[in-house]
Amino acid sequence: MGDRPPGGCWLPWLGGVALSATPFLAVGQIRQRWQEVCDALSAEAFAEFLQTLRFQTSALPLADTEAWLQDRCRLAGTRVFRADWSAYDDLGMRLIETGRTRHTPESLRELLQQAELLEPPAQTIGSTVLLRSFRSLDPVAENEGQLGIDLCDLFEYRQPRDAEVWSTTIPERLRQATATIAGLSRPLELKIQAHLSIAWFLGTLLPPKTGVAFTLRQLDSRMRVMVWDDSLPRCPEGGSGWSFSKEKIGQGEELAVALSVSREVLLDVRHHLAAQPGAIGILVHASLQPPGQHTIVDGAHGRWLVDALIQQLGAMVSQQRPPRLHLFPAAPVNLMALLGQQAAALGPTTVYEFEFGSSTRRYSAAMRT
Numbered sequence: 001m002g003d004r005p006p007g008g009c010w011l012p013w014l015g016g017v018a019l020s021a022t023p024f025l026a027v028g029q030i031r032q033r034w035q036e037v038c039d040a041l042s043a044e045a046f047a048e049f050l051q052t053l054r055f056q057t058s059a060l061p062l063a064d065t066e067a068w069l070q071d072r073c074r075l076a077g078t079r080v081f082r083a084d085w086s087a088y089d090d091l092g093m094r095l096i097e098t099g100r101t102r103h104t105p106e107s108l109r110e111l112l113q114q115a116e117l118l119e120p121p122a123q124t125i126g127s128t129v130l131l132r133s134f135r136s137l138d139p140v141a142e143n144e145g146q147l148g149i150d151l152c153d154l155f156e157y158r159q160p161r162d163a164e165v166w167s168t169t170i171p172e173r174l175r176q177a178t179a180t181i182a183g184l185s186r187p188l189e190l191k192i193q194a195h196l197s198i199a200w201f202l203g204t205l206l207p208p209k210t211g212v213a214f215t216l217r218q219l220d221s222r223m224r225v226m227v228w229d230d231s232l233p234r235c236p237e238g239g240s241g242w243s244f245s246k247e248k249i250g251q252g253e254e255l256a257v258a259l260s261v262s263r264e265v266l267l268d269v270r271h272h273l274a275a276q277p278g279a280i281g282i283l284v285h286a287s288l289q290p291p292g293q294h295t296i297v298d299g300a301h302g303r304w305l306v307d308a309l310i311q312q313l314g315a316m317v318s319q320q321r322p323p324r325l326h327l328f329p330a331a332p333v334n335l336m337a338l339l340g341q342q343a344a345a346l347g348p349t350t351v352y353e354f355e356f357g358s359s360t361r362r363y364s365a366a367m368r369t
Contacts, residue, residue: 067215079116125182128189128191129149129184132192132194133152133198149297151170154169165369166197185356186213188215189214190215190216191217191218192334196331197351197367200336203341216337218229228298229302230302245285247282254323254324255322256328259327260285260286260287262293263330264291269285270361272352272362281316302332306341313346322347325349327350329351350367
């Protein structure tokens with residue numbers, strides 16, 4: 001999948017503009033001439049090339065460039081390079097010296113094999129999957145990844161075009177996608193650029209018992225790729241654990257859980273529930289201190305946190321037997337996917353989305369089991 005290199009200006013829309021421009025426009029004429037030069041490519045292959053084309057318009061810090069290129073190599077199944085010396089430098093010189101300007105996938109693979117730059121098959125990534133429900137400032141082309149699950153047409157920015165999609169179209173599309181995911185080659189990596197409740201629901205469709213193991217990808221605050229390997233749950237030294245509090249807010253039998261990981265949500269959840277009294281009787285607050293974007297160290301820490309949260313909430317559910325649990329999360333999207341994998345332990349659940357940009361700081365019910 002095509003996470004952009006960090007920093008600078010990213011122009012992912014160029015391919016769409018070049019493809020749609022008529023031959024009477026300058027851009028259309030450039031495209032036509034360009035395709036003529038690339039006569040080895042079919043029209044479909046040339047269109048795919050334009051859709052994956054990216055331009056970076058400013059210099060990158062060396063460390064960020066190295067990290068991004070190493071991730072590209074890892075996804076491509078080639079050996080990563082060292083900053084002090086790289087076999088890719090020699091390979092580049094060889095291409096310049098020979099003057100060869102055209103390659104097929106087969107000839108490039110042969111060249112990499114001769115330079116001993118291909119990783120053994122057991123160490124390469126089998127498949128990548130992209131799930132998205134909104135387009136951020138870092139858009140990704142639809143064809144990046146073996147499987148793209150695009151729900152953007154159902155939303156206007158982050159707001160659903162129709163409230164019914166939470167219970168109809170989205171679950172249907174995700175169930176169809178998981179059937180395809182189960183048949184992809186392994187190991188599998190999943191990148192989620194979607195609403196928290198959608199990430200959670202996808203996790204409910206891929207519990208451990210399905211045998212579909214995957215690692216999760218995300219971008220940190222510096223737009224660098226992080227791979228969440230959660231195979232060995234652990235709490236790292238200095239890592240945060242959960243703090244729990246519980247309060248009675250009504251006479252109902254149902255249970256609400258406010259999840260403060262990336263930001264504090266308790267006051268917003270209290271305000272929301274006070275405005276809609278009804279079936280909820282108990283509010284549980286599960287928080288990490290201090291909440292923030294870097295509170296979860298890595299995938300192993302994330303899995304450890306999910307296991308601990310499920311153990312605590314599962315005990316409450318077993319004791320109180322609520323007809324439904326209502327979850328109000330502020331957490332990394334990857335954590336929600338892992339939490340969804342163990343959702344069966346909590347019984348029927350509704351996950352709520354915070355309406356960003358709303359002056360009333362409201363929540364709305366979204367995905368549910």
